[in-house]
Amino acid sequence: MAKMILIDQQACTGCRQCELVCSIHHTGTANPARSRISTIKWESEGFYLPVVCQQCLEPACATVCPTNAIGKEATTDRVVVDHDRCIGCKMCVMACPFGAMGVDTHESRVTKCDLCDGAPTCVRFCEAGALTFVEADVAHLAKQRASGSRFAALVGAHR
């Protein structure tokens, strides 16, 4: 069953705990610069947005990879990098429209979210509920309900 990290931008408080715990989980050091997830902030407007690999159905990173090192993992639907085949050309970094593919200079390799093998650390620590790990095929339902409740309010139905 494929699951995805669902981002609720409105709920994000910009605390960057996701970056901190991601870096510790993956590198053993506290270093947001090496995190796979980033909270992009426009401080003066108070707008915060967590950005992480969307595990695209047709990943641009995989399309441009000259060694076919990147692909979808059938069981989890996540995008994975085979570091034995990767030559470190960073075409994927250039191609990803979200900036979700990064370069870790300490490890000398490209890095991306691997969903922590099924239990994302960022989600486990996101107290504000901006990040949830949900079944991909029902991810849209909560938004439908939110949208529906606005309609319900307009027509005066009970919520």
Added chain:
Amino acid sequence: MALNRKLAFIDLSSGEIEISEIPRELREKYLGGRGLDIHLLFKHLEPGVDPLGPENVCCISAGILVGTPASASARTHIMAKSPLTGLLGSSNMGGFFAPELRYAGFDHLVIRGQAEKPVCLWIHNGEIEIRDAAHLWGLDTFETQEAIRDELRDPEIKALAIGVAGENLVRFANVVTGHKNAAGRTGMGAVLGSKNLKAIAARGTMGIDLAQPREALEYDREVCNQIASTKFGQIMQRWGTMFIYGVTNSTGLVRVNNFQSNQHPDSEKIECENMDEHSTGTAGCFGCQLHCRHRYVIKDGKYAGTYGEGPEYTSQGAWGAEVGCRDFPTILYGNHLVNKLGLDTLETGSLISWGMELFEKGIITKEDTGGLDLKFGNTDAVIEMIRQIAHREGFGDVLADGPKGAMERLPAEAAPLCVHVKGMSNLHSDERPTPSLALGIATATRGSDHLRSRPAIDLYYLPEPLLRKIYGSPVPYDGPLTSDYGDYDGKAWMVFWQEMLYMAVDCLGVCKFHTIFLSPNMPAFDEFSKWLKLIPGLEMSPKDVWDVAERAYNLERLFNLREGATRKDDWLVDRYFDEPTPRGFDVVRNKTLDRDKFKAMLDEYYELHGWDKKGRVTDETLERLDLAAAVGSN
């Protein structure tokens, strides 16, 4: 190596920068943040210097746990001799600057001298550069941070800055990072202004090693659960500190119209529930799950469209109760304005309310205020006074000198009406019915203050066995402890214990809301000890952490004594003893503090610390805390 962040000495007169290691021995004695700052300040500052002269030394630091998986480890500490009090200047703030400073390779900066022209510091992956900041001079705190990010072409830079108040040497100018994090108290912004230091920018990608990364991460999850499961935590997530106002006001523990009442009659207009109309969400400091501030856009009225963050409980008093205002948008705008101009919200509000009482009593008139109708409740006059103070114009220039300076420029009848300790104004809280809180503000090393020793949980009527459990560790205590906040018994110990707790917190760089401040179920010394083991790998028992705190606290005391403070400075203004509270619950109405009992409580407080009757640190105490050498060398 978990403890490899550096210490930098920066001389702005000569432009010299010297970078050195922080010896492990110093870590074990002072940890970091406020603790190591007082060691550095005590050692490097000559006694008696002008706080606004080049000789003053300014220490800026991150706590030892900052940027790591210790709960809300986001705190920056700033310390120097205060231009407001002439004694210890010390202030602490959250946000994202301190983590960035650590990721850029530094824990402590010691800044001396005075630049010839405006400069800023640029700290980046182990390097420090002094840069021209002439084009930043005159900008507000928000503009300055954005201008630095634009100039250096890196939107991830975190900066702290002074506003025009700091440039104009307003004696309670603050230092701001982000939109609301402020090292607010004791005028640290004026110290930076006097050094022509407009801002410090940091950016780093240097990771912090952890002694036990897996265990530290799991322990962080455990502590987050503990914190988020408290009622206090849940209320903070919803309202921030604004929730306190409804409670303290209905009890009768706030200062209204300076000090003339202790309850605001129609306070619902300024209580937290008004926030929903303007809020666009909440915001957290680095790694914090309490996200205790709101982001807001003022919805309507003359300030419509203004973006801000906060406000805190403090601003409800400063722009509400104290100045007799009942207009929520004015509180939101006042909060925005002081952060933007770089003023301490608490001091500014308290001083304006003092000015208003002087105006009401005819001690000053429109002739003194430049025609401004400075009567309680005049919201426009309040906002105008904020502007005048920051720009040192008109009557604002008088108040900009702080309580001590303003008293010299005002009629003699003005002085007794000012509610301050050591020359720093009090929070909008009324401590007449609460001896423990009163002792806390009287003795705090930086002047009247609620964040250095306030046993806030004394207000909760907690059962004595629970109080014994909290206050009996890590140092055994079997003296009196009572659940009644009107008592004097055992309160000296509560204040002492909280002093040690808050000092430890400030050394670690953790937020006070994540410890036993407003909730009895938050982390304290046991958790601190475990964090130190898992994160920097320091084996220190809870009692060892207490000892660090006691050592550092005594050094702060010694700093003040060296600058001429005496027992008289640990006392409250006469109003606390002579004017009874007019309103509130039965237990708080018609109360004054009792001079004899307060004196006895102060004696007890000194004795618990190992100080003599005059409040001087005894030789035995210096010996016990391994401070004799540090003091002797000066």
